[in-house]
Amino acid sequence: MNLGVESPWLLTALPLALLPLVGKGMREHAHPGLMLLPPDPLSGLLDWLIRLFAMLAMAGLVLGMAGLHRRGQSVERIGHGAEIVLLLDRSNSMDNSFAGRAPNGNEGEESKSAAARRLLTDFVNRREHDLIGVAEYSTAPLFVMPMTENKEAVKAAIAATATPALAYTHVSKGLGMALSFFERPIVSGSRLIVLVSDGAAAIDPDSEQKLRQWFKEKQVRLYWLFLRTANSPGIYDQPADPRDDNAQAMPERYLHQFFTSLNIPYQAYQAESPDAMKQAIADISRLENLPIHYFERIPRQDLSGLCYRASFILLLLLLALKGAEVKTEAKP
Template sequence: MNLAVSSPALLLLLPLALLPLFRSAQRPQSASSLDGIESDPLSVAIDWTLRIAGAVAITALILGIAGLHRLGRTIEKTGEGAHIVLLIDRSSSMDNTFAGRAPEGGEESKSAAARRLLKDFIAHRDHDLVGVAAFSTSPMHVLPMTEHKAAAMAAIDAIDRPGLAFTNVGRGLALSLDMQEADTSPASRVIVLVSDGAAVIDRKVQETLRAAFARRPINLYWLFLRTAGTPGISTVPAPGEDDTPQAMPERHLDKFFKSLNISYRAFEAENPEAVSGAIAEIGKLERSPITYFERIPLEDMKAHAFAVAIAALIVLLAAKLAEVRLVPVAEGA
């Protein structure tokens, strides 16, 4: 039961609960002799019921005054889900719309659409652990892996400041992998990269990422928020055009991800509806059995103890009010 009290010294009063078992609180009645009266099981049962009620009332009152509570605990549960790190691009281009301009009127920027849809995604995932990271020039560790939805949604909302000019996706991925490494459970592991572009990843960083991805299975999803009129992930350069990471970073980042020999999938979205569909698809794909632990906080049980004491006292009061005093009858009357 994991029960405890705030003032253990008061438990020294618990022996007082034995008093009703040895001494009745009912009014004593005198009689000349009981030898001629047959045994009455009902009266015996009522007598012991009242004695036990008195013991219960004293015990419950002492426990309530002592601060009875149930200790916090961790419960192991099972469900379907994954341990997900949301890696969100915070470069300045994310503050533009999918049309590539500053939002006007009721228009929604790419970052605002991503935040809205990711929060909806989390709201419908009951058993996931979610961590949040962001990147532009440098990576930002926003929220460690947690099962608390409110914290994850607040972390996503916190990424609403104007972004910087650069996109350092390599260091952002390295941070996401570190967040996954800190979790030792056997759950399915996922990194969701949300970005509207890519940048060249240094060769040394590529090798570091390759080694990190090889250490344990991680599913990688790239949600590419494509600006209208810009090259896509699968765009092939025309003859004579440069086909280099500098000229076509998205195409080469996709090729790098495919070379990692991991479970990887890219989604190309040109409007909020496409983003919503991509996130829904990721949700369907990540439905693996998962074991997770839920932390149950300390629970105050004083009210329960006092409620039991009151119920026992009501029984005793009712019995007391039902007492009838025997009036001796004079001889010859």
């Protein structure tokens, strides 16, 4: 039992509940006839039972006032879910629409970040048992929200991407940050990074080596949601000119090649519209449903109402017993 009280100082009133041990709580009548009666164990028992009721009633009141509760706890359950890190691109271009224009509102055009925000919020709502962490990156990686089952917090982090985006795209540092969320060795379920970006950058050889190692060690699956701007190079495009076939000119293609070469479960989605993005997210949602151990947080349970109810019943009983007492005053 995991009991706690809100105001422990009120428990100092608990000794009051011992009063019925001393006080009888009823009028005593001297009657010479009583001397003649043999001691009656049943009466004695009843007497103490009534006192016990009174003690319990008083204790119940004190505990109720002190705010007795069962502490919140987490219970291990098994469900379907995953450990997910959302890695969000915060570079300037995310504020543009899929067509590469600044959204002007009247055509119902949505910026890429707004579409990402809406769909990711939906995604978080549907993933009941997942642990979700949020990291962002621009020129530098930003740690936003630790791995948590608190969906409100995750949604607040996603909502904050509505503020203007930052500078450039430095994807390797972002990936490093996202991988650092998986500290503990894998126990159950799957681990995935959902990278949401609209562009890519070359990965320097130094980080490349590290990323390869980390992805292997931490057994992370990777989903890349590439929000392609119209007329910009896609991840599957072949360079028209062989001289352009390098990571600087076609970072998207090279990043995709790098991810493929990691030999980890990897899936890229190239989304050119909010609908395509929705499809991709639904896909991830469907795929990542391995059994996972998770901890369900059981909120703290207030027991003061229970205490008060018990006390009330006992007090009613005591009052009724009062009515059964011997009266000496003259009846009308």
